[in-house]
Amino acid sequence: MLKGKKAIAAALAAxxxxxxxxxxxxxxxxxxxxxxxxxxxxxxxxxxxxxxxALKQEDERHEQTVRNIRYEYRKDGDKAKxxxxxxxxxxxxxxxxxxIKADSENHIRQHHE
Numbered sequence: 001m002l003k004g005k006k007a008i009a010a011a012l013a014a015x016x017x018x019x020x021x022x023x024x025x026x027x028x029x030x031x032x033x034x035x036x037x038x039x040x041x042x043x044x045x046x047x048x049x050x051x052x053x054a055l056k057q058e059d060e061r062h063e064q065t066v067r068n069i070r071y072e073y074r075k076d077g078d079k080a081k082x083x084x085x086x087x088x089x090x091x092x093x094x095x096x097x098x099x100i101k102a103d104s105e106n107h108i109r110q111h112h113e
Contacts, residue, residue, distance in 0.1 A: 051103065051107070055097065055101075065093075069085045069086055069089060070082075072085070
């Protein structure tokens, strides 16, 4: 019977030690959680800053506009009108992307000098 009591006492001691260890680890992981840097804001499209977000929106707008131009070409078959519209859209897109990138670089320069 003494062996049974010792086994029960050992099992209880082990359970208490495990419980104490898990409580201690919980507070350590909670403390580590509070030391983490703040999470960056994420936009719906998965980007993390306004410049990436603007570039992604511009790319989506560009793709939609090109699809519309192709649709109009399939509808009326005017190759000259199609080429002109594509050139104009590509110029507009390039200017917009260039401006967004310049704004981003200016922002980086202002905040990291």
